[in-house]
Amino acid sequence: MSRRNLFTYGAAVTVALALALFIGWWRVDGPGAPEPVAQRPLPLTQMEFQMTDQGGETVGPASLLGNPSMVFFGFTYCPDVCPTTLSDISGWLDDLGEAVAEMNVVFITVDPERDTVDAMAEYVSYFHPAIQGWSGTLEETARAAEGFRASYEKVATDGDYTMNHTASVFLFDAEGQFASIIDYHEPREFAAPKIRRVLARAEEETS
Amino acid sequence: MKSTVAAIALAFSVFVGLPTTSFAGSEDIVVEDAWARASIGINRPGAAYMTLRNTGTDPVTLVELETPLAMMPDIHETKTDANGVSSMGPVGEITIPAGESVALEPGGMHAMLMRLQTKMVEGETFPLRLNFADGGTLTVDVPILGIAARGPEG
Structure with a gap:
């Protein structure tokens, strides 16, 4: 060569x-x-949607500012994931005790056609008293899910339907900034420390 | 005292776990920790959970569920994808390998009780019949716990 x-x-x-x-x-x-597989939710301050809580009050993302928040999506005709998530959250809230007194805990339905305000009120009453149930119109539900980067889909079953939906729990700080996510996959014992961190941050900011 | 309770519990589990007739394989299935959540009315589907243990030497296949409580009982499975989206669908038959257990538990498989005929009331029980591929059947008395129950202990 x-x-x-x-x-x-x-x-x-x-x-x-x-x-x-x-x-x-x-x-x-x-x-x-x-594209990253799961996008982060927007800050609560950049979201825009209006819903009704279990007490009939008009609520929206701005109602959550001032305190740390925990938000998740589901529907009350869900036999497995939703009651499990609500029970888990009730358990975490029990474990955290007094510390969660100021926390907003919100269950938003992705099935407002069946989950009316009354249906949500009855459903959440079986779980930890801090858990709120929000229901909106189909349009507002879509806007809320978009803000949280959550997804949901109506799926027909035998003469009925079920909903596929994001089962993660979103954590926000008192300013409405997205703080953390609790995945449905992850071991449940990781959840309480994540919530504690968000609560601790809120305390530092106020003191 | 403790041993009496254990003896009663054992006697009860033997009783509920006893197959009605003798068939190849399915008589070796023992059902443990069966439980269900109470329902709100009858419009929403219910769910029941349990562990199926195969104490025999042959695999056993569960093909069907029957209960007077619901018109359409079926085994369903919840799956959560990489984006955190949960979906649920029928799994069809379940095969329990020899010497192994298959758990129906929250977030995984469950006996989905569609078209409830009566409300599921906390503190009551309902019979759930398991039909196996070999023709054997097993009827389990499922205790109904509270709506917020997390496991067989409540």
Whole structure:
């Protein structure tokens, strides 16, 4: 092999390497990167929706400012995930005791057609008294879910329907900034420390 | 005292776990920790949970559920995807491998009780019949706990 050929060969390898690196960057960090799978919810201050709580009061994201909040989506015709989530949350609230007195805990229905204000009021009454149940119109429900980056979908079953929905629990600080998420997947014992951190942050900010 | 309670509990679990007839395989199934949540009225579907233990040497397949409580009882499974979205659907048959257990528990599989005929009242029980592929059946008396129950202990 002549020196000239060696040079050409070396240049080709260098170009190939640079190209591979560029393609890698493009696909991982560059414009070709896939969208992150789960987007973070907006701050509560940037959300806009209006609902009715279990007491008949008009509520919205602004009602949650001033105290840390825990928000999750579900529906009362859900036999498994929703009662489990509500029971888990009731358990965490019991464990945290007095510390949660100032916390907003909100269950938003993704099935307002069946989950009327009365239905929500009855349903939440079986769980921890701090848990509120919010119900809105279909349009407001869609706006709320968009703000939280939550998704839901009506699925037909035998002559009936069920709802697929985001089962995560969203935590916000007193200013309405998104703080943390409790996934349905994760071991439930990780939840209380996450809630405690949000509560501790709220205390630091006020003191 | 404690042993008396244990003996009664054991006697009861043997009683509820006794198959009605003798078939290949399904007589080796023992049902443990069965429980259900109370319902609000009859419009919403109910859910029941339990552990199916196969004490035998052959796999056993559960094919169907029957109960006077609900017109359409079926085994359903909740799945949660990478985006945190939960969905639920029928699982069809469940095979319990020899010597192993299959748990129906919150967030996983459950006996979905669709079209309730009566309200599920806390403190009561209801019979749930399990039909197996070998033709054997097993009727379990499922205790109904509170709506906010988290497990067989309440």
